[in-house]
Amino acid sequence: MTNSAIQISVVVPLFNEEESLPELSEWIARVMTENNFTYEVLFIDDGSKDRSWEVICELSLKNPNIKGRRFVRNYGKTAALQTAFQAARGDVVITMDADLQDSPDEIPELYRMIKEDRYDLVSGWKKKRYDPITKTIPTKIFNAATRSISGVSLHDFNCGLKAYRKDVVKNVTIYGEMHRYIPVIAKWNGFGKIGEKVVQHQARKYGYTKFGLERFVFGFLDLLSIAFVNKFGRRPMHLFGSLGTLMFFLGTIIAFWLLGTKIYKIYISHEPYRNVTENPLFFLALVAIMVGSQLFLAGFLGELFVKQSISKTGDYLISEKAGE
Incomplete structure (x- = not known):
């Protein structure tokens, strides 16, 4: 048969x-x-x-x-x-x-x-x-x-x-x-x-x-x-890169806000201001910047792996062909 x-x-x-x-x-x-x-x-x-x-x-x-x-x-x-x-x-x-x-x-x-x-x-x-x-x-x-x-x-x-x-x-x-x-x-x-x-x-x-x-x-x-x-699966940077960028900028904004607040109180309002590292927001900003950088790197590495895989397999499905 x-x-x-x-x-x-x-x-x-x-x-x-x-x-x-x-x-x-x-x-x-x-x-x-x-x-x-x-x-x-x-x-x-x-x-x-x-x-x-x-x-x-x-x-x-x-x-x-x-x-x-x-x-x-x-x-x-x-x-x-x-x-x-x-x-x-x-x-x-x-x-x-x-x-x-x-x-x-x-x-x-x-x-x-x-x-x-x-x-x-x-x-x-x-x-x-x-x-x-x-x-x-x-x-x-x-x-x-x-x-x-x-x-x-x-x-x-x-x-x-x-x-x-x-x-x-x-x-x-x-x-x-x-x-x-x-x-x-x-x-x-x-x-x-x-x-x-x-x-x-x-x-x-x-x-x-x-x-x-x-x-x-x-x-x-x-x-x-x-x-x-x-x-x-074919665009990991869209997920990891987006989350990483968002967290990195969030951490950066918090860090600059803390720095700006310290400068304002010390040099403009002349108010006492505790050390930046004593503020819990400092550690939140630090973690956000670190995790954001790692997520962005994970997305970048994922894109490299996907590109390597596609170049080897070319596994996109083709339904029909003409002229061959």
Whole structure:
């Protein structure tokens, strides 16, 4: 099968999901056959401790469209997705969780929205959930905060069921716990046509959830990191230089005010005046000047690193070419 013949790559990251894999792979294969899709399924075993990898190997022998990658240890969902994105060959890449809470029956419509409606990315929205309130309430707060900071109007950033144009997954890089922010990263990289589809959420049939409440804490920190890198990653002087200049001039103004006050009282009003170093404002001015200088230097060094990086990689995304 040639690369161009593959219409859909289904990416399934997993950790200890041996019970659900046979049912999930059969379900995916049935949907693909019914819709005459050419496809591949990429199971990424994120260091499972059960028989998940043995099950994947057995499934790949029965169905040549099924492929697998196995990590030597648990690296996390983001690492699994990044690895799968590099290996995926389909024109449309669809991600879903391995726990059967995402329905493969959604695949045809997701594919249509990418190919016919020309979306860069379509994110699932589990409008009706079967999770406990201890999970749904933090999720709603998290999604609201993400919408506010990122400007991406999605209801469910955590939904694992998403569809992407091939160009999107080949041109975004994720790390840490940034898998839930792929729509944000994609938008900030120029893939701005993002759609949303209400999808069916099914109760977990096997096993237990592998994520705790700590994912919201780490996720929020990752969001701040993404926002900072996107806005100032290529122009650090705009942030550090501006703050540094502001603090330097603030400290300088305070220092001159203290000096002017001392000169006025000594030589004009002939009032007693204590030593400048006894005034707390002196130390405030000193700290402001020092920190301002350091921030400005940090911005300058950042600009040098950015220039060096761009000259080596030239990693600006080009959508089309003409005349070549």
